[in-house]
Amino acid sequence: MEKRRPGRPVGRSDIRDKLLAAARECFRQHPYGKVTTREIAEMAGSNLAMIHYYFGSKEGLYQAVLGDLARPLDEVWKSDEGQLSLESLVSTHYQVMAPDSDLNSTLTSALSVEHNPGRDFVLNQLINRQLPQFDALIDNLRASGELDESLDPALLRLSFLNLMWQPLMMRELYEQVFGVTMDEHFMARLAEHNCRLISSGLRGSRLTH
Structure with a gap:
């Protein structure tokens, strides 16, 4: 059986869209430097690993x-x-x-x-x-x-x-x-x-x- 990479989501997931929606709201309300990836992840009901997986970094998400x-x-x-x-x-x-x-x-x-x-x-x-x-x-x-x-x-x-x-x-x-x-x-x-x-x-x- 092929091993799954750490942090990789299983099956179809809408977490990427949720992260984008949460980040959109955060960056609309606050300057880039005031927004944290932890805040975005919590709002999206996710974690920091998913931000890294889908976007690489806070800048990539932005x-x-x-x-x-x-x-x-x-x-x-x-x-x-x-x-x-x-x-x-x-x-x-x-x-x-x-x-x-x-x-x-x-x-x-x-x-x-x-x-x-x-x-x-x-x-x-x-x-x-x-x-x-x-x-x-x-x-x-x-x-x-x-x-x-x-x-x-x-x-x-x-x-x-x-x-x-x-x-x-x-x-x-x-x-x-x-x-x-x-x-x-x-x-x-x-x-x-x-x-x-x-x-x-x-x-x-x-x-x-």
Whole structure:
């Protein structure tokens, strides 16, 4: 009879899903450094060995939680590269990264701490998915003669990232300073406004002659 490895679950088990659900709740409520694997295991009705078996470490579990949360957004960036309009890219991003979503609250927490594995996830898994889409959009505008060639591509990328991420990462400040409620309706209006603004800027003086 083949010997079972220590800590390996027998038969079909939903413990992995329970660990992910518990970790998702813990990381939503508290910063990464304040959450312990013991707390997660207890909430999931499991033990530390199962976290190690399924995810390797606390960081591995955290990355798995972020991956699950970001899957709808990630799918957008992986598909139809170069075919989505600026309006589609921005509105979809705002919908998935809704201010009251688990994804937004978890990533906001991750980005607020310098040494956090969530920062690497945002850079490597999300932003690196977005930039090729934006670059393709710029190439299409250039090919059609609609792009203001005086614009710096590097600065365009920076503006694009600000457009996508800043309203979501600074929700609390915006609501406090401007007295707005960044709900689904407001984000839809903001997406339309920002798209009109950046589209005019991309085309520059070509619109005025």
